Amino acid sequence: MDENKKLTNEVGAPVADNENSITAGPRGPVVMQDVWLMEKMAHFNREVIPERRMHAKGWGAYGNLTVTGDISKYTKAKVLQPGAKTDLFIRFSTVAGERGAADAERDIRGVAVKFYTEEGNWDLVGNNTPTFFIRDVHNFSDLNRAVKRDPRTGMRSAQNNWDFWTLLPESFHQRTIVMSDRGIPASFRNMHFYGEHTFSFYNDKNERVWCKFHFHTQQGIKNLTNEEATAICGKDRESHGRDLFEAIERGDYPKWTLYVQIMTEEQAKNHYENPFDITKIWRHKEFPLIEVGVLELNRNPENYFAEVEQSAFTPAHVVPGIGFSPDRFLQGRLFAYGDAQRYRLGVNHNHIPVNRAKCEVNEYHRDGAMRVDGNYGRLPAYSPNSDGYWSPQPDVAEPPLELEGAMYRFDPKDDPTDDNFRAGGELYRLMTEDKRKLLIENTAADIAPVTDNVKYRHAVHCYLADAEYGERITAAMGLDFDKVKELSKLDNDGLIQATLKP
Numbered sequence: 173m174d175e176n177k178k179l180t181n182e183v184g185a186p187v188a189d190n191e192n193s194i195t196a197g198p199r200g201p202v203v204m205q206d207v208w209l210m211e212k213m214a215h216f217n218r219e220v221i222p223e224r225r226m227h228a229k230g231w232g233a234y235g236n237l238t239v240t241g242d243i244s245k246y247t248k249a250k251v252l253q254p255g256a257k258t259d260l261f262i263r264f265s266t267v268a269g270e271r272g273a274a275d276a277e278r279d280i281r282g283v284a285v286k287f288y289t290e291e292g293n294w295d296l297v298g299n300n301t302p303t304f305f306i307r308d309v310h311n312f313s314d315l316n317r318a319v320k321r322d323p324r325t326g327m328r329s330a331q332n333n334w335d336f337w338t339l340l341p342e343s344f345h346q347r348t349i350v351m352s353d354r355g356i357p358a359s360f361r362n363m364h365f366y367g368e369h370t371f372s373f374y375n376d377k378n379e380r381v382w383c384k385f386h387f388h389t390q391q392g393i394k395n396l397t398n399e400e401a402t403a404i405c406g407k408d409r410e411s412h413g414r415d416l417f418e419a420i421e422r423g424d425y426p427k428w429t430l431y432v433q434i435m436t437e438e439q440a441k442n443h444y445e446n447p448f449d450i451t452k453i454w455r456h457k458e459f460p461l462i463e464v465g466v467l468e469l470n471r472n473p474e475n476y477f478a479e480v481e482q483s484a485f486t487p488a489h490v491v492p493g494i495g496f497s498p499d500r501f502l503q504g505r506l507f508a509y510g511d512a513q514r515y516r517l518g519v520n521h522n523h524i525p526v527n528r529a530k531c532e533v534n535e536y537h538r539d540g541a542m543r544v545d546g547n548y549g550r551l552p553a554y555s556p557n558s559d560g561y562w563s564p565q566p567d568v569a570e571p572p573l574e575l576e577g578a579m580y581r582f583d584p585k586d587d588p589t590d591d592n593f594r595a596g597g598e599l600y601r602l603m604t605e606d607k608r609k610l611l612i613e614n615t616a617a618d619i620a621p622v623t624d625n626v627k628y629r630h631a632v633h634c635y636l637a638d639a640e641y642g643e644r645i646t647a648a649m650g651l652d653f654d655k656v657k658e659l660s661k662l663d664n665d666g667l668i669q670a671t672l673k674p
């Protein structure tokens with residue numbers, strides 16, 4: 173910080189006056205020569221960068237992960253070895269709302285964590301739900317068009333939202349979660365979060381297992397009702413960000429316990445559902461949670477734009493011992509984030525301090541807009557070179573993955589193991605009566621503006637998941653239960669055909 177508090181221009185020269193423009197005469201026009209004024213206006217005009225296409229509204233904090241368990245037989249990642257303590261940056265977000273939207277809206281919450289490990293940055297870019305609406309990357313831009321603004325009115329549209337969701341039955345479990353009490357968390361501190369996808373671990377013998385990441389809040393789960401959330405949004409659009417910031421400022425550091433689930437390659441081959449389908453979950457009874465460590469948040473950023481807005485996470489950033497899986501949705505994400513960030517922040521976004529690795533970075537990327545470090549000076553810019561600069565490290569290579577089958581556009585609905593309603597039905601049956609009641613009320617309120625044909629699709633899905641769920645939602649939406657039962661005899665294509673017209 174500049175202790176003398178004297179104003180300079182952008183290249184350090186003193187500024188004489190920051191309030192009065194230079195004019196030709198006391199009442200005359202401004203002159204071009206007021207270069208400080210020109211610079212000030214020009215900079216201001218360029219201060220907005222594109223917001224994230226989704227997850228635009230978010231809040232960040234620093235902290236660390238301390239490993240208390242021992243999963244070294246599964247992974248050689250140094251960040252996950254017993255006793256390891258690693259600095260991290262986290263960003264929480266809503267998904268559909270723009271940068272100025274209110275925090276306390278019914279939506280899923282994004283939770284992106286950047287671990288600054290000694291082997292490079294590992295980003296885990298997850299959500300507060302263990303599953304997702306869709307499972308093929310093709311559907312992702314459409315999902316966002318459906319939940320964001322209508323092209324004609326510029327308004328959010330329940331019709332578009334529910335039309336899209338109900339045309340894709342695989343979204344049923346996630347629909348149920350979002351409409352449940354968990355659809356509006358009381359704060360970021362009071363929710364779990366998940367990596368969602370199946371990832372992989374490999375150990376120092378290069379043996380692979382599949383894994384999922386779960387972070388359980390130590391603050392307890394707390395949620396808001398629609399009425400509570402509406403009252404909060406009317407008073408404070410930043411309620412979740414404020415809660416997080418103030419808790420950290422007063423030293424009440426939020427914590428989450430990290431667990432993993434492990435599935436062997438053999439188990440995956442024989443699993444009764446596709447273990448790489450993000451719309452499916454791994455049941456805890458079959459794949460128990462293994463405790464790994466504690467994530468604590470304990471420092472607020474100094475500058476929102478520099479650290480939170482310019483933070484850039486991507487599932488493509490993994491470290492030795494942690495890998496991807498054949499999940500086709502994850503595969504799509506591996507490209508999408510870096511691509512979005514090259515547009516949003518520029519090709520050198522990984523040099524921005526919040527994104528910069530804390531370990532040595534030895535790479536051959538050069539030049540590009542806003543290259544503000546030494547650009548590796550005189551070191552060779554090509555590889556291989558005779559100076560021995562920087563050779564690949566084959567010892568970190570992942571074990572090979574056996575694949576089978578033809579190359580084709582396979583539709584998961586043609587997979588005989590595919591059941592889109594099982595997990596949603598299980599969740600409904602796990603709910604206590606007060607939670608079931610809330611689920612039905614929240615859904616009925618959210619879907620109220622939507623046409624009956626779309627409501628019927630949702631009612632049929634609920635009925636296929638659980639007869640009581642179907643019956644209660646049908647009554648709450650004011651539909652005919654006999655018709656729901658009739659429609660439920662159709663296959664998915666038949667249901668869509670029968671419910672195309674309002």
Ligand code: HEM
Pocket residue numbers: 223224225226227230263264265281282283284297298299304308309312366367368369483484485501502504505508509512513516
């Ligand atoms: C194929 C599916 C998906 C695609 C193509 C996709 C793409 C994107 C893109 C382009 C961004 C903006 C990145 C930026 O501008 O920095 C973003 C943000 C985000 N996405 Fe996804 N996404 C997908 C699915 C998911 C899933 C399944 C999750 C959770 C498991 C997720 C969690 C997030 C989070 C948390 C952010 C905000 C990151 C931040 O705080 O900066 N996304 N996504």
